[in-house]
Amino acid sequence: MSVPDYRPQIPEGTRPAIGILGCGGIAQTAHLPAYEQYGLPVAGVWSRSTTTTAGIRERFPSVGRIYASPEELLEDPAVGIVDLATPAEDRLRWLTAAVRAGKHVLAQKPLTTDLDGLAPILAEADERGVRIAVNQNGRWAPPWRLATLLVEDGAIGDVVGVTHLHDKPLPPIAGTHFDDLEHMLISDYLMHWIDITRCWLGGKRAGSVQAVDSRVPGQPDSAKNPWSASIQFSCTDGAHALLRVVGDVRTRKPSCPFWIHGTEGTIRGSVLGGSDRLELERDDVVTQYSLNGQWFVDGFAGAVGELMNAVAEDRQPYNSAAHNVASLELMIAARKSVMDGSRPHLMSDLQL
Ligand SMILES: NC(=O)c1ccc[n+]([C@@H]2O[C@H](COP(=O)([O-])OP(=O)(O)OC[C@H]3O[C@@H](n4cnc5c(N)ncnc54)[C@H](O)[C@@H]3O)[C@@H](O)[C@H]2O)c1
Numbered sequence: 001m002s003v004p005d006y007r008p009q010i011p012e013g014t015r016p017a018i019g020i021l022g023c024g025g026i027a028q029t030a031h032l033p034a035y036e037q038y039g040l041p042v043a044g045v046w047s048r049s050t051t052t053t054a055g056i057r058e059r060f061p062s063v064g065r066i067y068a069s070p071e072e073l074l075e076d077p078a079v080g081i082v083d084l085a086t087p088a089e090d091r092l093r094w095l096t097a098a099v100r101a102g103k104h105v106l107a108q109k110p111l112t113t114d115l116d117g118l119a120p121i122l123a124e125a126d127e128r129g130v131r132i133a134v135n136q137n138g139r140w141a142p143p144w145r146l147a148t149l150l151v152e153d154g155a156i157g158d159v160v161g162v163t164h165l166h167d168k169p170l171p172p173i174a175g176t177h178f179d180d181l182e183h184m185l186i187s188d189y190l191m192h193w194i195d196i197t198r199c200w201l202g203g204k205r206a207g208s209v210q211a212v213d214s215r216v217p218g219q220p221d222s223a224k225n226p227w228s229a230s231i232q233f234s235c236t237d238g239a240h241a242l243l244r245v246v247g248d249v250r251t252r253k254p255s256c257p258f259w260i261h262g263t264e265g266t267i268r269g270s271v272l273g274g275s276d277r278l279e280l281e282r283d284d285v286v287t288q289y290s291l292n293g294q295w296f297v298d299g300f301a302g303a304v305g306e307l308m309n310a311v312a313e314d315r316q317p318y319n320s321a322a323h324n325v326a327s328l329e330l331m332i333a334a335r336k337s338v339m340d341g342s343r344p345h346l347m348s349d350l351q352l
Helices: 025-037 068-076 087-099 118-128 141-151 184-187 192-199 293-312 321-339
Strands: 017-021 044-045 079-084 104-107 132-134 159-166 203-212 229-236 240-245 257-261 265-271 277-282 285-289 345-351
Touching: 017 025, 017 068, 025 293, 044 068, 044 079, 068 079, 068 087, 068 159, 079 087, 079 240, 079 293, 087 118, 104 293, 118 132, 118 321, 132 293, 132 321, 141 192, 141 257, 141 265, 141 277, 141 293, 159 192, 184 192, 184 229, 184 321, 192 240, 192 321, 203 321, 229 321, 257 345, 285 321
Parallel strands: 017 044, 017 079, 079 104, 104 132, 159 240
Antiparallel strands: 159 257, 203 229, 203 345, 229 240, 257 265, 265 277, 277 285
16 A cells, blocks of 8 residues: 655645744744745744844744734735734634735634634635634644544544553643643643544544543642643544543653554554654554654644645635634533533534
């Protein structure tokens, strides 16, 4: 069987130029390096503080300009795609502004933490003929992307279960703005794991979601959020998933192993921390794939490349806001469960 092409797909020819609105941590450590590496045009960037963007054109020569205001960015005819890299809290306001400016949008995850108000923006985007994609860049992390393509090809039959273990240290949370988010591991950090699991269970119906989080031994008092979290989903056909963050794991071999068990075979792999690998076991044959690229930063090129292809082909991107809504519903249900003493939250027949 030939290996499906899991690498970022970037359209040939002229690509719409990107304007980054909210050029902070992730934009500078992943978005811009990915755009440089893949030769994607960046019309300019804006951040609330000029200190944040000082020296950015020296570090990233492809950045055309530093905008003085978000309005200047939104009104610039050179900007084809607004790359919204602000935190989630104001996302819908910026999304509305970008859509009304007639721009395609790539919005960071989580697209929103409250679905109220999203539907009218998506309808307005459709009316104006602009596309909204969500920066679920994990979908293009090489092991996860190849696993998705294998699942879609039926390589393991019907998916029975998805399991993820976060066997690596947590990124810095204490003292950052992330620690001000309630149940941050569930509502923000695990969004990529929730989203990829939803992709692998695509076509099924979610039945219930249960989540738990807790403080762990050794966690400093200054850390507001619990450092351990687990989420379980079940589908109406009995398929199920488990996502587990143990805590701030001490290890010299960081990894995020995952398993996708199916009726005909098994996919095993790992992502992040230099652990990338993937294998398919089916009919007593184990196939190991060699992988090129990494989530950081190829995944970020994959997410914007898919939006660019969708614009060129006049279709919805695979990472469209509409496709991401089911992932958001799962995250919101997990957050409700944890706020409700970890009781299972029943979904009303959510189509994945
Ligand atoms: N793998 C990933 O895709 C990944 C990784 C880290 C963070 N993120 C997401 O990216 C987003 C930004 O995170 P970050 O770590 O870069 O944050 P950050 O604070 O480092 O940067 C955010 C930027 O947005 C600006 N900003 C903040 N609030 C704003 C507002 N209300 N209006 C306009 N601008 C505002 C800030 O000035 C800054 O330029 C978050 O949603 C986060 O969850 C994604």
